[in-house]
Amino acid sequence: MTPLVFFAIVALISFGAGFLGSLLGLGGGMIVVPALTLLLHIDIRLAIGASIISVIATSSGAAAAYVRDHLANIRVAMFLEIGTTAGAITGAWIAGLLHPRWLFVLFGSILGYSALAMLRGKRRPQERHAQSPLAHQLRLGGSYFDDARGEEVAYEPTRPLFGLALMYVAGIVSGLLGIGSGALKVPAMDLAMELPIKVSTATSNFMIGVTAAASAGLYFARGQIDPFVTAPVALGVLAGAFAGSKTLGRISSRAVRTTFVVVLILVSVQMLVRGVWG
Amino acid sequence: MTVENEPKWVDVAIARLLRGGVLLSTFIVAAGVVLTFVHHPSYVRSAVALRQLTEPEQAFPHTVRGVVGDARHARGQALITLGLLLLIATPVARVALSIGIFAVERDRLYTAITILVLTLLLLSFVVGAAG
Numbered sequence: 558m559t560p561l562v563f564f565a566i567v568a569l570i571s572f573g574a575g576f577l578g579s580l581l582g583l584g585g586g587m588i589v590v591p592a593l594t595l596l597l598h599i600d601i602r603l604a605i606g607a608s609i610i611s612v613i614a615t616s617s618g619a620a621a622a623y624v625r626d627h628l629a630n631i632r633v634a635m636f637l638e639i640g641t642t643a644g645a646i647t648g649a650w651i652a653g654l655l656h657p658r659w660l661f662v663l664f665g666s667i668l669g670y671s672a673l674a675m676l677r678g679k680r681r682p683q684e685r686h687a688q689s690p691l692a693h694q695l696r697l698g699g700s701y702f703d704d705a706r707g708e709e710v711a712y713e714p715t716r717p718l719f720g721l722a723l724m725y726v727a728g729i730v731s732g733l734l735g736i737g738s739g740a741l742k743v744p745a746m747d748l749a750m751e752l753p754i755k756v757s758t759a760t761s762n763f764m765i766g767v768t769a770a771a772s773a774g775l776y777f778a779r780g781q782i783d784p785f786v787t788a789p790v791a792l793g794v795l796a797g798a799f800a801g802s803k804t805l806g807r808i809s810s811r812a813v814r815t816t817f818v819v820v821l822i823l824v825s826v827q828m829l830v831r832g833v834w835g
Numbered sequence: 836m837t838v839e840n841e842p843k844w845v846d847v848a849i850a851r852l853l854r855g856g857v858l859l860s861t862f863i864v865a866a867g868v869v870l871t872f873v874h875h876p877s878y879v880r881s882a883v884a885l886r887q888l889t890e891p892e893q894a895f896p897h898t899v900r901g902v903v904g905d906a907r908h909a910r911g912q913a914l915i916t917l918g919l920l921l922l923i924a925t926p927v928a929r930v931a932l933s934i935g936i937f938a939v940e941r942d943r944l945y946t947a948i949t950i951l952v953l954t955l956l957l958l959s960f961v962v963g964a965a966g
Contacts, residue, residue: 560878560885564868600891610919614857617925621854624846631849635933635948642955649963695944732959766926767952771959773923778964780897784915785888788868791919795861 560785563597567786568793570596574611575797579619580805581817582761583739584612584769587824589790599786606781607790609773612739614791616766618798619759619805626806627701628759633714633752636695637760638767640721641742644728645771652733660733661832664741668825671744675818685751686715701756704806714750723749731768739765740824743817754814755805845936852932856925863918871911930956 570592574585586608593604623629692698698713714720723745731738739761746757776782805813871878878884887893895912896902902916930953937945
């Protein structure tokens with residue numbers, strides 16, 4: 558394989574990762590890392606360095622459109638980023654105390670549980686938790702125009718402190734494993750805060766760039782960001798995320814939710830396999 | 836249920852910063868890729884070169900000084916890395932800009948929340964670098 562062919566293959570796969578990642582609020586690491594290591598035999602350290610860039614590219618590539626269309630809620634994101642950044646510090650601090658294998662098993666189990674919880678589907682109005690005075694004080698509510706339904710959708714999140722606590726856990730996982738952990742952020746917003754699924758994925762997408770940037774500086778200093786491996790990832794993912802951001806508004810919430818749950822189950826299995834068989 | 840979206844200019848400012856950062860880094864990375872292939876025509880045909888480009892032990896820039904120094908001489912790999920560093924800086928710049936935006940909006944609560952987030956973010960760089 559020549560470098561040119563390598564570049565084209567990686568850019569194409571990354572386009573798909575960016576497209577799917579921007580729709581689902583995930584960083585695309587679950588596609589980029591196996592593609593680079595298993596398919597193209599790239600060293601795992603360089604693949605992880607490229608995947609952290611993939612997370613940032615997915616986030617920034619789609620975020621401009623999501624902010625403009627009110628799909629990403631800036632206040633919810635800023636409030637929850639207190640949890641993710643504090644968690645990232647804790648994660649970096651306790652790194653080395655826990656063997657990564659246990660983390661993968663733990664993380665895989667949490668994701669599996671989240672997928673099952675989300676499978677039960679949409680809550681009926683009477684099953685929703687009571688409105689939160691804190692969410693009201695923080696003005697976390699909002700509205701967006703849903704192109705698929707052709708109407709404005711208004712929402713008010715519940716249980717903001719529960720969401721914040723889950724984000725702290727997501728931040729620890731990010732700090733320890735060097736991932737964007739959108740797979741934890743979306744269920745936290747969907748299950749704990751009962752936000753609309755599109756707002757959850759778009760806001761997660763908005764947030765994961767900040768989480769990943771905290772780790773990316775470190776990966777760069779350690780020499781894990783190989784320019785030739787990472788360039789096609791960055792360009793492909795940016796283009797894919799841009800295309801994805803034009804699509805999220807137009808597809809149905811049910812389709813977003815179903816796709817997310819399927820991908821979540823796959824990521825969960827991937828994590829468990831890495832944990833159990835190393 | 837009260838519905839309060841951000842004032843329009845807040846969204847526009849944040850969206851513009853993100854789009855600007857993304858476009859600039861895309862342009863620099865793409866220019867670096869083109870330069871890499873122009874300087875090394877064998878990369879289009881030779882399969883041997885790929886192994887050198889993708890092995891972990893090779894020398895590529897991983898300090899900011901090295902990147903900026905090499906990028907001035909239009910070295911493809913250094914330009915790519917410069918573009919990637921800009922991409923990494925974009926979300927951090929978004930948080931920093933948000934402080935100013937919330938301050939202009941006289942939104943004390945969210946100015947404080949955003950300052951806290953930026954502080955924690957910078958602290959995580961320090962803790963990460965030490966650990």
